[in-house]
Amino acid sequence: MNVLEERLRAALQAHAEDFQGHPDAWRRLQAGRMRRAARRRRLAPRASWPAGFVIPAAAAAAVLAIVVAAALVVNGVPGRTGTAGASRPTPARTPGPAPRLARPPYSSSGPPEMMLEMDPPSSAVIGLRVPWIGKKADKVEAYFWLGRNNPAFWLDQLNPGPQFCHDVVNLTGESSGFCWPLPGLGSGLVAAVTGSEGVGTDQTIMVGVAEPQVASVTAVLSDGRTYPGAVGTGRGLTDKAWTVGYPWTKGYPYTRGARLIFRSASGKVLGTLPAVAPAGPPQLTRPTSGGVRVYSYPASGGEPAGQVDAYLIDGWVGFWSPIWGGTISQDLAAGPPALAGLALPFGLNRGYHEDAWTKLLSFGYAHANVARITLRLPNGRQVSASMIAVPWPGLRLWTADLPVSAQDIAPRTIITATGYDAAGHVVGQVQLGQLE
Amino acid sequence: MGMANLHAGLDADRLAAEEGVAGLFRARYPEMVRLADLLGADDPEDIAQEAFARLLRKHGSLRNPDAALAYVRASVCNLTRNRHRHLRVVRLRTPSAPPEASSEQAAILREDHREVIAALAQLPSRRREAIVLRYWLDLSEREIAAAMGVSQGTVKSNVSRGLAALALALGEKA
Numbered sequence: 081m082n083v084l085e086e087r088l089r090a091a092l093q094a095h096a097e098d099f100q101g102h103p104d105a106w107r108r109l110q111a112g113r114m115r116r117a118a119r120r121r122r123l124a125p126r127a128s129w130p131a132g133f134v135i136p137a138a139a140a141a142a143v144l145a146i147v148v149a150a151a152l153v154v155n156g157v158p159g160r161t162g163t164a165g166a167s168r169p170t171p172a173r174t175p176g177p178a179p180r181l182a183r184p185p186y187s188s189s190g191p192p193e194m195m196l197e198m199d200p201p202s203s204a205v206i207g208l209r210v211p212w213i214g215k216k217a218d219k220v221e222a223y224f225w226l227g228r229n230n231p232a233f234w235l236d237q238l239n240p241g242p243q244f245c246h247d248v249v250n251l252t253g254e255s256s257g258f259c260w261p262l263p264g265l266g267s268g269l270v271a272a273v274t275g276s277e278g279v280g281t282d283q284t285i286m287v288g289v290a291e292p293q294v295a296s297v298t299a300v301l302s303d304g305r306t307y308p309g310a311v312g313t314g315r316g317l318t319d320k321a322w323t324v325g326y327p328w329t330k331g332y333p334y335t336r337g338a339r340l341i342f343r344s345a346s347g348k349v350l351g352t353l354p355a356v357a358p359a360g361p362p363q364l365t366r367p368t369s370g371g372v373r374v375y376s377y378p379a380s381g382g383e384p385a386g387q388v389d390a391y392l393i394d395g396w397v398g399f400w401s402p403i404w405g406g407t408i409s410q411d412l413a414a415g416p417p418a419l420a421g422l423a424l425p426f427g428l429n430r431g432y433h434e435d436a437w438t439k440l441l442s443f444g445y446a447h448a449n450v451a452r453i454t455l456r457l458p459n460g461r462q463v464s465a466s467m468i469a470v471p472w473p474g475l476r477l478w479t480a481d482l483p484v485s486a487q488d489i490a491p492r493t494i495i496t497a498t499g500y501d502a503a504g505h506v507v508g509q510v511q512l513g514q515l516e
Numbered sequence: 517m518g519m520a521n522l523h524a525g526l527d528a529d530r531l532a533a534e535e536g537v538a539g540l541f542r543a544r545y546p547e548m549v550r551l552a553d554l555l556g557a558d559d560p561e562d563i564a565q566e567a568f569a570r571l572l573r574k575h576g577s578l579r580n581p582d583a584a585l586a587y588v589r590a591s592v593c594n595l596t597r598n599r600h601r602h603l604r605v606v607r608l609r610t611p612s613a614p615p616e617a618s619s620e621q622a623a624i625l626r627e628d629h630r631e632v633i634a635a636l637a638q639l640p641s642r643r644r645e646a647i648v649l650r651y652w653l654d655l656s657e658r659e660i661a662a663a664m665g666v667s668q669g670t671v672k673s674n675v676s677r678g679l680a681a682l683a684l685a686l687g688e689k690a
Contacts, residue, residue, distance in 0.1 A: 084679065084688045085651065091632035092652040096550040258676075 191223040191247035191257065199227025199243045199259045203316025210309055210325045213283045222287055223247045224312075224321035227259050246287045246321070248277040262289065262319065270294055270351035271322065271342045283327055286340060288353075289319035295345040299326040301338050309340075366400050367391050372470050374399065374443050374479050388443060392472045397445045419446035419453060419499040419508045421478065440482040442495065448474045449507055450499035455480050457495055465497070537572050540584055547653075548592050554648045555596040556637055567591035589663045593649075597641050635685040642666075643678035650675055 190205065203226035209219040227243040247257030260274055271290035290297070290311060297309040309324025326338055340353045371389040388401040421444020442455055442465070453465040468477040499508040545564060552560035567588045636644055642664065649660045650671075660675075661668045682688075 084683050084686065087628065087632050087686070087688075088636075088647065088651045088682065091629035091636075092554060092648065094629045095633050096554060096652060 191225075191249065195245065195247045195257055196225075199230055199245055201225040201245075202228050202242065204314035206312050206314035206317065206321060208310035208312050208321065208323050210285065210323055211307075213307070213325060213327050220283070220285055220325055221249045222285060222310075222321075222323035223249070223257075224287070224314075224317065226262075226316055226318070244274055244289060244319075246275055246277075246323075248285050248287065248323075271297070271340070271353060273340075273353060283325050285323055285325045287321070287323045290322050290342055291350075292320060293344050294320055294322065294342045294350055296343045297322045297324045298341045298343070299324045299338055300341055301326065365393075366398070367393060371400075372468065372477060374468065374477055375441060375481075388441075390443075390445070390470070390477055392470075392475065397475070399443065419444060419450050419478070419497060419510060421445070421497055421510070440495075441479070442482065442497070443477065443479040444497070445475055445477050446499055446508075448476060449501050450476070451502040452500050453478050453480075454498050454500070455482070455495055456498070457482070536584070537568060540571070540588070541568050544585060544588065548588060551589070551648065551653065552592050552596050554636075554652055555593065555641070555645055557596045563592055563595045566595055586659065586662050589649075589653075589659075590665060593645050593663050594665070597645075631686065632682070635682050638685065639678050639681055642670075643674045643681065646671055646674035647678040647682070 190207070196205075205223055205225040207221050207223045209221050212220050224244070224246050227245045229243055242262060243259035244262045245257065245259035257277065258275060271288055271294055273286055273288040275287050277285045277287070286299070286309075292313075294311055297311055299307040299309065301307075305326075307324060307326040309322055311320055311322045313320045322342075324340060341349060342351045342353075344350055371391050373387055374390050375388040377386055386401055388399055391398050391400070421442055446453060446467075452467065455463045455465060457463075463480050463482055465478040465480040468479065470477055497510050498506055501507045545568065548564040548567060549560045552563035557563045570591050571584060571588050636647065639647065645664055646660060649655045649663055655663065657668045657671050660671045664671065664674075666674075
C-alpha cells in the first residue's frame with residue numbers, strides 16, 4: 081500500500097467513524113415503509129404521458145451518458161499503478177526463479193524491482209530516453225516490457241494474458257508506472273497511448289505502443305512548439321514502444337491542443353493522437369459566438385425553451401445547454417474514436433428515488449468519413465441519426481431523438497452508435513454508455 | 517381452510533423475512549449509513565433506510581445472507597447515485613454553495629483527512645464509489661462490481677482513474 085492509499089484509508093475511516101446511525105432507525109424504517117408505499121401509489125405513472133418533448137418543472141432529472149469505449153485507448157489510464165518504493169496491497173510472488181532481465185540499453189538503473197515483480201518480464205526490458213524539459217543535461221527514462229500476468233494480484237485478475245508495462249524514472253530517482261493489457265493496433269490506428277506520467281511539476285511523459293512502421297514520435301503543441309520523443313523495440317516485444325515528453329499546463333498533466341505525431345523512417349506522417357492524460361479534459365469556457373445549434377426544445381411546465389449548442393474549441397468539441405447549467409460534454413475531436421456522443425434522458429421524475437425516462441436525446445460528433453450513424457437500443461430497436469454539417473474541418477455533428485419507455489432505458493442501459501462510411505462499411509462504433 | 521393456511525404460511529414467511537432483515541439491519545445499518553455518507557449522500561440515514569426497506573420487499577434474498585448484504589450495498593450505491601442526480605438538478609436551478617462539513621465535523625477530522633475527503637468528493641460518482649468500496653469496505657473487485665452493477669473491468673478502470681485523480685489533487689503519486 082503506498083502513501084496515497086494509506087492516506088485514503090485513514091481519511092475514510094476517520095470520516096466514517098464520525099457518522100452514526102439514528103438509534104431509533106429501525107422504527108423509522110418501518111414507519112417509512114408505509115409512507116413510501118403511499119407515495120408510490122400517488123406517483124403511479126400516468127396512463128398517457130405526452131409522447132412529445134416535455135420537461136416538467138419538477139422533472140428534468142437529466143443525466144449524462146458518458147461515452148465509454150473507444151476513447152479508452154486514448155484517455156485510458158489504466159490498470160494499476162506502481163510507484164517506486166511503494167509496497168503492493170496484496171504481496172504475491174510468481175513461483176519459479178526470477179527471470180533474467182535484459183539490461184536497459186540507456187541506463188544502469190532500470191525500473192524498480194517492485195515493478196518487475198508485479199508483472200515479471202517475458203520480453204526484453206527496453207529503455208528510452210527523452211529530455212527533461214528545462215534541464216538541459218538531464219534525461220527522463222521510460223522502460224517498457226511485456227509482463228506475465230500475475231493472478232495473485234487483485235488488479236490483475238481481470239486481464240488474463242500479457243501486460244504491457246512501463247515505468248518512467250527521472251534522474252532524481254522518482255519513478256512511476258503500471259501495466260495494462262496491450263491495446264489492439266491496426267484498422268488505421270498506428271499507435272495508442274497506454275499511459276502518462278508526470279515528471280517533476282512541469283512535464284508530462286506520454287507512453288504507448290506503435291506499429292512496426294512507426295520510426296518517430298513528436299509532441300506538437302498548439303503554439304507550434306515541438307518536442308521529439310523516442311521509439312524503440314526489443315526481443316519479445318510485439319509492438320514498438322514509444323515515449324515523448326512535453327510541458328504541461330498548470331492543473332492538468334497535458335497541454336491543451338497538444339498532438340502526438342507518428343512518422344515513418346522517411347518522415348511520412350502515419351497517424352496522430354491527441355495528448356490526453358488521465359486527469360480528464362480541460363474546463364472549457366463557452367465562446368460567445370461560433371456555436372452550432374444541435375437541438376431545440378420547447379417551453380413546457382414553466383420551464384423556458386432551451387437548446388443544445390456545440391462549439392469547437394482548440395480541438396475540443398463541447399456541448400452546452402442551459403438546462404444542465406453549462407457544459408454537458410466535451411471530447412477531443414481529433415484521433416480515435418471516429419464518432420462519439422452521449423445520451424440524455426428527459427422524463428418525469430416520479431419522486432425521491434425513482435425516475436422514469438420518457439425521452440432520450442442523443443447527440444455527438446463524428447469524423448468526416450462517417451456518412452451515417454445508427455443507434456441501437458438493447459431491445460434491438462434501431463434509429464438513424466440526423467447528420468449536421470458544420471464549418472469545422474473534418475467534422476460533423478449528429479443527433480437522434482428517441483421517444484422511449486422507461487423499460488427501454490433502464491439504468492445502465494447501453495446504447496450503441498455505429499458509424500458507416502459512404503460505401504456502407506463500419507468505420508467506428510461506440511457505446512453511448514450508462515445513463516447517469 | 518386451505519386458503520387460510522396459505523395466508524398463515526405467507527405471514528410466517530414474511531415475519532421470518534422481517535426478522536432476517538432486522539438482524540441484518542442491527543449488524544449493518546451503521547455501516548450502510550457510513551457508506552452512503554462516504555459516497556456523498558446528503559441524507560445518508562434516509563438512503564440506508566430506503567435500502568433496507570427495499571430488502572424487506574425482496575423476501576427471497578434473505579435465503580442467502582450474503583446476497584442480502586450485497587443487495588443492500590448495491591441499493592445504497594444506486595440510491596446515492598440517484599440522489600446525486602436529483603441534487604444536481606436542484607443545484608442547477610437554485611445555485612448554492614457546495615455543502616460543507618459542519619464545524620463539529622471539521623473540528624474532529626484532521627486537516628489531512630479533510631483534504632483527502634474533499635478530493636474524493638470531486639471525483640465522478642463511479643470513481644468515488646469504486647474507491648470507497650475498495651479502500652473503506654475492503655471489498656474484492658467482484659464484490660465491488662456487484663455493488664456498482666458494473667463489470668470488474670470497469671471497477672479496475674474506476675479505481676485506477678480515481679487514484680490517479682486523487683494523486684493529482686493531493687500532489688502524490690498514485
